[in-house]
Amino acid sequence: MSVASExxxxxxxxxxxxxxxxxxxxxALVGIYQRVGNYPGVTVEKRTGRFRxxxxxxxxxxxxxxxxxxxxxxxxxxxxQVLLGQEKGVPPVDVIVCVVDASNLERNIYLVGQxxxxxxxxxxxxxMVDVAQRRGISIDxxxxxxxxxxxxxxxxxxxxxxxxxxxxxxxRAVESPPEPRSPSLPDVLIAETDRLAERLAEKGLLxxxxxxxxxxxxxxxxxxxxxxxxxxxxxxxxxADPSAAASGGVRPDWQTRFWVERLLLDQSGFLQNQFFxxxxxxxxxxxxxxxxEIAARGVPVYEIExxxxxxxxxxxxxxxxxxxxxxxxxxxxxxxxxxMHRFWxxxxxxxxxxxxxxxVFRAAEPFSQAIDWGVQSLAGLASQAIPTGAxxxxxxxxxxxxxxxxxxxxxxxxxxxxxxxxxxxxxYIARSAYLMDRFMARIGLSGKSFIPMLSSFACAxxxxxxxxxxxxxxxxxxxxxxxxxxxxxxxxxVYGLLIYVFIPDHRYLWGMVSLRGLVxxxxxxxxxxxxxxxxxxxxRVFFRGSPPSFVLELxxxxxxxxxxxxxxxxxxxxxxxxxxxxxxxxxSIVVWxxxxxxxxxxxxxxxxxxxxxxxxxRLDHLPADAPDRQSVQARLAELQSEIQTAYQRQSWMGRLGxxxxxxxxxxxxxxxxGTAVVASFPAREVVVATLGVMFNLGGSESxxxxxxxxxxxxxxxxxxxxxxxxxDRPVFNIPVALSxxxxxxxxxxxxxxxxxxxxxxxxxxxxxxxxTYMTTLAYCAALVTYQVGFRxxxx
Amino acid sequence: xxxxxxxxxxxxxLESAMxxxxxxPLPLSRLRAGDRGIIVExxxxxxxxxxxxEIGLCRGREIRVFRPGNPCIVHVGGSKLCLRAxxxxxxxxxxxxxxxxxxxxxxxHRCRHGRGGAD
Numbered sequence: 001m002s003v004a005s006e007x008x009x010x011x012x013x014x015x016x017x018x019x020x021x022x023x024x025x026x027x028a029l030v031g032i033y034q035r036v037g038n039y040p041g042v043t044v045e046k047r048t049g050r051f052r053x054x055x056x057x058x059x060x061x062x063x064x065x066x067x068x069x070x071x072x073x074x075x076x077x078x079x080x081q082v083l084l085g086q087e088k089g090v091p092p093v094d095v096i097v098c099v100v101d102a103s104n105l106e107r108n109i110y111l112v113g114q115x116x117x118x119x120x121x122x123x124x125x126x127x128m129v130d131v132a133q134r135r136g137i138s139i140d141x142x143x144x145x146x147x148x149x150x151x152x153x154x155x156x157x158x159x160x161x162x163x164x165x166x167x168x169x170x171x172r173a174v175e176s177p178p179e180p181r182s183p184s185l186p187d188v189l190i191a192e193t194d195r196l197a198e199r200l201a202e203k204g205l206l207x208x209x210x211x212x213x214x215x216x217x218x219x220x221x222x223x224x225x226x227x228x229x230x231x232x233x234x235x236x237x238x239x240a241d242p243s244a245a246a247s248g249g250v251r252p253d254w255q256t257r258f259w260v261e262r263l264l265l266d267q268s269g270f271l272q273n274q275f276f277x278x279x280x281x282x283x284x285x286x287x288x289x290x291x292x293e294i295a296a297r298g299v300p301v302y303e304i305e306x307x308x309x310x311x312x313x314x315x316x317x318x319x320x321x322x323x324x325x326x327x328x329x330x331x332x333x334x335x336x337x338x339x340m341h342r343f344w345x346x347x348x349x350x351x352x353x354x355x356x357x358x359x360v361f362r363a364a365e366p367f368s369q370a371i372d373w374g375v376q377s378l379a380g381l382a383s384q385a386i387p388t389g390a391x392x393x394x395x396x397x398x399x400x401x402x403x404x405x406x407x408x409x410x411x412x413x414x415x416x417x418x419x420x421x422x423x424x425x426x427x428y429i430a431r432s433a434y435l436m437d438r439f440m441a442r443i444g445l446s447g448k449s450f451i452p453m454l455s456s457f458a459c460a461x462x463x464x465x466x467x468x469x470x471x472x473x474x475x476x477x478x479x480x481x482x483x484x485x486x487x488x489x490x491x492x493x494v495y496g497l498l499i500y501v502f503i504p505d506h507r508y509l510w511g512m513v514s515l516r517g518l519v520x521x522x523x524x525x526x527x528x529x530x531x532x533x534x535x536x537x538x539x540r541v542f543f544r545g546s547p548p549s550f551v552l553e554l555x556x557x558x559x560x561x562x563x564x565x566x567x568x569x570x571x572x573x574x575x576x577x578x579x580x581x582x583x584x585x586x587x588s589i590v591v592w593x594x595x596x597x598x599x600x601x602x603x604x605x606x607x608x609x610x611x612x613x614x615x616x617x618r619l620d621h622l623p624a625d626a627p628d629r630q631s632v633q634a635r636l637a638e639l640q641s642e643i644q645t646a647y648q649r650q651s652w653m654g655r656l657g658x659x660x661x662x663x664x665x666x667x668x669x670x671x672x673x674g675t676a677v678v679a680s681f682p683a684r685e686v687v688v689a690t691l692g693v694m695f696n697l698g699g700s701e702s703x704x705x706x707x708x709x710x711x712x713x714x715x716x717x718x719x720x721x722x723x724x725x726x727x728d729r730p731v732f733n734i735p736v737a738l739s740x741x742x743x744x745x746x747x748x749x750x751x752x753x754x755x756x757x758x759x760x761x762x763x764x765x766x767x768x769x770x771x772t773y774m775t776t777l778a779y780c781a782a783l784v785t786y787q788v789g790f791r792x793x794x795x
Numbered sequence: 796x797x798x799x800x801x802x803x804x805x806x807x808x809l810e811s812a813m814x815x816x817x818x819x820p821l822p823l824s825r826l827r828a829g830d831r832g833i834i835v836e837x838x839x840x841x842x843x844x845x846x847x848x849e850i851g852l853c854r855g856r857e858i859r860v861f862r863p864g865n866p867c868i869v870h871v872g873g874s875k876l877c878l879r880a881x882x883x884x885x886x887x888x889x890x891x892x893x894x895x896x897x898x899x900x901x902x903x904h905r906c907r908h909g910r911g912g913a914d
Binding site for chain 1: 839840841842843844845846847848849850851852853854861862866868872873874875876877878879880881882883
């Protein structure tokens with residue numbers, strides 16, 4: 001029977017254990033044109049791409065790495081729903097390519113055993129054959145093929161070997177769909193599954209099994225009536241009408257049957273809650289009865305699947321694989337003997353991290369400067385091209401300064417991710433989790449949280465994205481919530497400015513330790529210290545319960561694949577830039593508008609108009625070389641920046657700032673600092689520019705070509721000279737500077753971070769929670785800093 | 796040669812391994828680097844146990860300690876796992892040095908450490 005008509009795209013799902021080279025194989029199949037997104041409602045990465053073989057189109061879906069089809073989390077649920085054709089947005093899977101690591105056959109074949117139970121055409125792609133050979137493991141591919149009853153194709157994706165054979169096998173497999181079989185499960189389980197399905201149907205609960213997405217799927221099928229459905233229908237186990245299954249008496253379709261079996265075996269209660277909601281207790285009783293029935297035969301339920309499947313695996317592999325007589329230590333073991341050594345390993349790890357951070361800050365600098373220069377020149381061009389007015393201000397002050405400030409961080413993010421991608425691909429990242437686990441366990445997290453935290457020292461956005469590798473939902477949330485407390489590179493401009501201006505350059509211990517360095521270190525320490533406390537509190541209050549045991553596979557070391565590294569970095573940068581291009585742009589425009597409008601020229605400029613006119617007139621009449629000319633020009637510039645400030649005062653944001661001054665006053669801030677801090681909500685580094693504007697620097701009105709160093713010096717002088725309005729008391733002193741820095745160490749003034757938390761947690765609650773708790777914390781800490789500092793150091 | 800039993804649960808061979816090992820089952824945390832043994836019991840709540848078993852830590856399989864402690868690094872099957880077993884108890888039946896154990900593999904690791912133990 002002609003299954004897939006020529007015009008239709010054949011859907012191929014890639015499934016396999018983590019670290020089997022699945023993603024490498026995927027890239028080799030579809031090339032670099034991959035679409036990366038999320039499945040609706042969850043943060044599971046959805047990666048698809050297309051390839052052609054002999055005139056047929058194939059759509060490949062790369063599923064997340066799984067050890068088993070046992071579903072206990074939303075992420076796993078999505079992966080399995082894709083396989084069963086129950087995930088909207090993904091057409092029903094025609095062929096499963098099971099990627100199997102030849103050097104670890106038992107556990108990989110375990111998953112194959114589960115896949116065979118689905119009754120979807122399956123091809124086994126055998127990877128890491130070279131690694132297995134080096135270890136002296138020999139595998140009889142033919143025999144494996146016979147034992148499994150599905151084609152087995154050895155591939156070496158990084159060398160593009162075996163790809164054509166795999167494509168051939170895939171397109172053949174579509175033609176001959178197999179019977180679903182549970183070769184590895186005992187009869188008692190199969191019988192109990194059917195019984196449970198019947199009982200659930202009697203109570204009218206069977207329809208609830210995988211209801212949400214299944215409904216969508218049936219709808220899709222009705223619409224598309226694709227040939228693949230004929231295929232399964234011909235086979236006698238097609239997608240039966242779910243209403244028939246629900247009404248009871250009819251044998252449930254194979255998907256429903258799969259879910260009932262999983263319900264029976266799932267001890268975590270995840271599926272039960274997922275499917276039945278408020279009916280969970282009723283369903284739970286039925287499930288418990290079925291489990292008791294099985295247990296009565298002498299096997300605990302949780303062991304029945306694993307034991308019987310592994311027994312089946314042993315049978316399959318009996319005539320297939322030969323192990324070496326003596327297992328001499330592998331290259332990986334010899335390397336691990338040093339790298340995982342308690343002393344040397346930790347030392348090397350510290351060294352690697354130091355090099356990484358140096359690279360992030362040093363190597364990124366020229367690129368950041370180039371981008372900054374580009375944005376500045378663009379601003380210069382725009383200043384000239386667009387006539388003064390709202391549009392001019394919007395482009396220069398709103399769009400370019402806001403988005404530009406964020407874009408300068410792209411090189412840092414790219415370099416950081418290149419490092420992490422290389423370390424991950426060669427297998428070191430998993431080891432770092434081992435090395436840091438002991439420390440992380442003390443704050444109730446596991447080693448897996450370490451890399452996200454580390455990345456957050458460069459930028460919290462990639463750090464939070466890196467939490468995807470943490471399976472435990474509570475650990476993941478805790479890590480996401482404390483990651484923004486790490487001192488990211490965006491805080492450095494703020495610290496740099498304030499430390500340089502206000503902290504005296506005292507040196508101790510023969511000049512080796514400087515007060516400025518100590519303050520900077522102290523600010524890093526505050527971030528880390530507070531993160532530890534918050535993590536402990538979250539674990540005590542929000543996420544109670546015993547921490548799960550922590551298991552992580554340490555893959556064999558290998559040379560990193562340039563293509564994988566490039567793709568990983570490219571994807572992250574695109575996500576970051578897209579963020580900067582949308583959300584940050586929007587927030588920048590809003591903040592700009594609040595600082596610009598109502599822009600009432602008559603009211604604001606009236607008090608200055610007379611003097612301005614007078615000065616201009618004098619300037620016109622003065623000869624070009626008159627000695628007075630310079631002082632008049634200076635006065636004119638001063639007047640113009642005063643007008644600028646008057647506009648700030650009159651703006652909505654300025655009014656808000658003055659309204660909120662009582663709130664800021666206990667921190668030692670006047671309304672201008674307060675406004676600058678509030679206006680830096682989109683990105684904290686913006687505060688430097690805003691302070692410049694607020695304290696009469698003229699901001700972007702000044703010549704954009706002026707050397708930035710000169711401008712910085714000017715800003716320093718202005719800040720030191722600034723006084724409280726109507727008095728001659730200086731606004732800034734050491735306690736004020738410290739309180740601002742402490743505030744910025746702990747606040748969540750970063751729209752990009754909040755946006756990524758929103759995306760990664762798929763909820764509005766957590767970004768709001770993060771912003772609230774961090775701002776409260778920042779306020780309190782700044783308050784304490786100022787009040788204590790004020791009493792010790794005096795105004 | 797084919798020795799499927801080496802890594803796979805097989806009740807018969809598990810039994811024979813038990814005969815050959817003199818010592819009582821030890822918790823994994825007590826094992827030293829290079830120690831080899833057969834997992835005889837995994838005590839954990841159902842869900843955690845299921846996961847650990849699926850990843851390869853199930854009854855009857857051979858385990859070799861690469862780095863002891865908590866977290867520890869162990870070899871199971873063809874894979875190397877990093878494991879922090881706070882709420883999990885893994886009991887291991889040591890394979891004594893010099894004994895031709897399951898699958899006929901000799902145990903130079905044990906000999907190198909020179910731990911005579913119970914024999």
